[in-house]
Amino acid sequence: xxxxxxxxxxxxxxxxxxxxxxxxxxxxxxxxxxxxxxxxxxxxxxxxxxxxxxxxxxxxxxxxxxxxxxxxxxxxxxxxxxxxxxxxxxxxxxxxxxxxxxxxxxxxxxxxxxxxxxxxxxxxxxxxxxxxxxxxxxxxxxxxxxxxxxxxxxxxxxxxxxxxxxxxxxxxxxxxxxxxxxxxxxxxxxxxxxxxxxxxxxxxxxxxxxxxxxxxxxxxxxxxxxxxxxxxxxxxxxxxxxxxxxxxxxxxxxxxxxxxxxxxxxxxxxxxxxxxxxxxxxxxxxxxxxxxxxxxxxxxxxxxxxxxxxxxxxxxxxxxxxxxxxxxxxxxxx
Amino acid sequence: xxxxxxxxxxxxxxxxxxxxxxxxxxxxxxxxxxxxxxxxxxxxxxxxxxxxxxxxxxxxxxxxxxxxxxxxxxxxxxxxxxxxxxxxxxxxxxxxxxxxxxxxxxxxxxxxxxxxxxxxxxxxxxxxxxxxxxxxxxxxxxxxxxxxxxxxxxxxxxxxxxxxxxxxxxxxxxxxxxxxxxxxxxxxxxxxxxxxxxxxxxxxxxxxxxxxxxxxxxxxxxxxxxxxxxxxxxxxxxxxxxxxxxxxxxxxxxxxxxxxxxxxxxxxxxxxxxxxxxxxxxxxxxxxxxxxxxxxxxxxxxxxxxxxxxxxxxxxxxxxxxxx
Numbered sequence: 001x002x003x004x005x006x007x008x009x010x011x012x013x014x015x016x017x018x019x020x021x022x023x024x025x026x027x028x029x030x031x032x033x034x035x036x037x038x039x040x041x042x043x044x045x046x047x048x049x050x051x052x053x054x055x056x057x058x059x060x061x062x063x064x065x066x067x068x069x070x071x072x073x074x075x076x077x078x079x080x081x082x083x084x085x086x087x088x089x090x091x092x093x094x095x096x097x098x099x100x101x102x103x104x105x106x107x108x109x110x111x112x113x114x115x116x117x118x119x120x121x122x123x124x125x126x127x128x129x130x131x132x133x134x135x136x137x138x139x140x141x142x143x144x145x146x147x148x149x150x151x152x153x154x155x156x157x158x159x160x161x162x163x164x165x166x167x168x169x170x171x172x173x174x175x176x177x178x179x180x181x182x183x184x185x186x187x188x189x190x191x192x193x194x195x196x197x198x199x200x201x202x203x204x205x206x207x208x209x210x211x212x213x214x215x216x217x218x219x220x221x222x223x224x225x226x227x228x229x230x231x232x233x234x235x236x237x238x239x240x241x242x243x244x245x246x247x248x249x250x251x252x253x254x255x256x257x258x259x260x261x262x263x264x265x266x267x268x269x270x271x272x273x274x275x276x277x278x279x280x281x282x283x284x285x286x287x288x289x290x291x292x293x294x295x296x297x298x299x300x301x302x303x304x305x306x307x308x309x310x311x312x313x314x315x316x317x318x319x320x321x322x323x324x325x326x327x328x329x330x331x332x333x334x
Numbered sequence: 335x336x337x338x339x340x341x342x343x344x345x346x347x348x349x350x351x352x353x354x355x356x357x358x359x360x361x362x363x364x365x366x367x368x369x370x371x372x373x374x375x376x377x378x379x380x381x382x383x384x385x386x387x388x389x390x391x392x393x394x395x396x397x398x399x400x401x402x403x404x405x406x407x408x409x410x411x412x413x414x415x416x417x418x419x420x421x422x423x424x425x426x427x428x429x430x431x432x433x434x435x436x437x438x439x440x441x442x443x444x445x446x447x448x449x450x451x452x453x454x455x456x457x458x459x460x461x462x463x464x465x466x467x468x469x470x471x472x473x474x475x476x477x478x479x480x481x482x483x484x485x486x487x488x489x490x491x492x493x494x495x496x497x498x499x500x501x502x503x504x505x506x507x508x509x510x511x512x513x514x515x516x517x518x519x520x521x522x523x524x525x526x527x528x529x530x531x532x533x534x535x536x537x538x539x540x541x542x543x544x545x546x547x548x549x550x551x552x553x554x555x556x557x558x559x560x561x562x563x564x565x566x567x568x569x570x571x572x573x574x575x576x577x578x579x580x581x582x583x584x585x586x587x588x589x590x591x592x593x594x595x596x597x598x599x600x601x602x603x604x605x606x607x608x609x610x611x612x613x614x615x616x617x618x619x620x621x622x623x624x625x626x627x628x629x630x631x632x633x634x635x636x637x638x639x640x641x642x643x644x645x646x647x648x649x650x651x652x653x654x655x656x657x658x
Contacts, residue, residue: 079454133641133644133645137644137645138648139644139648140593142401142582142592143586143592143640146579146583147637147644148637150579150633150637150640151633151636151640151641153633154630154632154633154634154637155634157628157630158628161628162628264575270455280455281452310470310474312466312467312474313466315462315463316467319460319461319462319463322462323449323451326452326455330449
């Protein structure tokens with residue numbers, strides 16, 4: 001993949017290995033995406049419409065935004081299981097703020113502004129807490145983030161007493177329902193986040209440090225990279241993006257349900273990252289690949305649903321895609 | 335870590351959870367009436383036997399250095415298959431659920447050992463697939479079990495005054511403990527987790543043992559599904575969400591290292607009971623009427639508990655590393 005950022009030396013990176021298998025493994029996810037689109041154009045009725053485009057785009061937005069953070073975490077050799085719970089927390093707190101249940105609001109506009117900022121900051125702080133557990137207490141990422149996976153949704157449910165919070169507030173819901181030139185605002189937000197993260201991973205010192213840590217943490221530490229600092233920032237970013245995704249989901253639904261917001265999101269995000277071609281052991285990552293991965297999973301599901309296959313069967317197909325993608329990835333490393 | 339510090343660490347992990355469990359039971363006994371009454375004890379054991387079975391399989395998988403995320407949806411699949419077969423009798427229902435679990439376990443074993451895919455991602459995929467199969471078989475709704483064949487006894491019945499599911503879990507744990515501590519299979523499991531390459535170079539059948547461990551984990555999850563169906567009178571395709579993480583938490587609280595190589599079956603059981611009792615005590619506390627905490631506090635307290643345990647473990651292992 002042309003956008004794949006790796007820690008391999010340039011010579012090894014450029015060493016050309018031709019052959020069908022090589023092309024398949026390097027560009028597999030792109031080929032799969034193009035094939036899926038072609039198949040859909042051929043068999044799915046009304047596929048080439050603006051509406052289908054928008055439906056599929058809005059379905060993947062939250063997954064991609066969370067997936068970007070997950071890509072960065074996985075690039076350092078970690079994992080973040082708490083993303084779904086953090087979405088629930090952000091989604092539970094925002095309505096509490098703009099509905100004035102937490103504290104009296106001097107002006108509705110302030111409430112809306114705070115409803116954007118505070119939940120995202122709280123999610124980011126909790127993400128930083130994950131990073132703190134991982135770096136300061138040396139707890140394995142899967143266990144460290146398991147803590148908030150278990151407790152986080154409970155916190156959101158305690159905040160709202162498990163109740164559904166319904167609202168109708170167009171100025172807040174712009175993040176999930178708004179359109180700019182006919183394109184959903186959330187899709188624009190997603191593209192901006194993907195582009196920024198891809199640029200950061202490839203072009204900035206911070207991005208190179210992330211990959212170096214994932215490639216060989218000990219070597220990275222010995223070469224003077226502030227490992228703990230970088231990891232904490234990465235988990236913070238993952239938490240922050242989860243918060244944004246949580247706001248998008250509740251804005252789209254016009255309701256916040258702490259029991260459901262972000263449920264299973266950690267698995268969707270990890271699946272998108274894996275299908276996108278990011279190495280799950282760290283050291284090699286592609287943010288645009290994650291976008292492609294999420295699109296593939298969504299398009300397969302859409303294709304099956306639009307052609308009358310039950311949603312449950314689509315789950316089995318998703319499983320097969322994940323295994324196939326990771327298996328192909330392994331083949332390319334040999 | 336050298337062997338001495340490992341032993342210290344292992345000891346604290348093993349007895350720490352037992353101490354915490356005893357402390358929690360004492361707390362409940364002193365504070366609440368009927369806490370140690372037969373009804374409460376037996377219903378806690380009955381309900382938590384499903385989680386115990388799942389955690390036992392998870393314990394073995396984690397000792398090999400792997401992880402099995404598919405156990406929750408495997409249990410759901412097992413419950414659906416068992417419920418569908420329950421009209422034909424107890425044995426078909428039981429074997430059906432078990433077979434469904436073993437089938438998922440076999441998939442995991444194949445993907446992990448033959449395709450060499452990380453356990454985390456392999457079992458994530460089979461988790462989705464098992465969930466999809468459960469929903470397809472159950473037609474997206476819960477499947478009620480037959481009450482005529484006595485199948486529900488597997489979950490609701492008693493034998494010698496002790497709940498049948500608790501018997502099943504108890505026997506499974508005894509067998510598991512024997513296998514881990516007194517067989518070459520068990521030692522190979524520990525050796526793989528300690529250092530897989532070294533185990534392989536010593537000529538231990540690492541791949542075969544790993545495959546069997548995933549198979550066993552699937553089978554135990556299927557069995558948990560059978561109990562689930564029998565206990566609640568229905569096969570539940572959407573049950574089991576989050577069971578895998580509950581099981582991992584129980585194993586970790588029990589002092590088994592997630593990096594593999596160290597672990598104990600007994601303290602996993604203690605971990606399950608500990609997490610299960612938190613919910614029980616919450617109910618009793620609400621019953622006293624001093625405070626009223628909703629059921630949602632359960633997960634917050636569980637999370638806080640997990641945090642406490644891993645933080646203590648981390649501090650201890652840091653100290654033992656410094657001492658070494």
